[in-house]
Amino acid sequence: MKEITLKVPDSKLAFFMELVKQLGLKVRQEEIVIPEEHKAIVRKRIQNSKPEDLIPWEEARKQLQFKS
Secondary structure, eight states: OOOOOOOOOGGGHHHHHHHHHHHTOOOOOOOOOOOHHHHHHHHHHHHHOOGGGOOOHHHHHHHOOOOO
């Protein structure tokens, strides 16, 4: 059996859930919870960042090495 993760727009959720129900598929809905201490770390990093140290995503992506 395969597991698929989907992102469904809020406006289409009711329709999608009815479709899933009609097809007899299993649904597992999870709410992602981010701990406050993790949020605090990110806020601190944002606060301490300098615009001159930031680079555009396309440039950063070129610097990454992906495994093949």
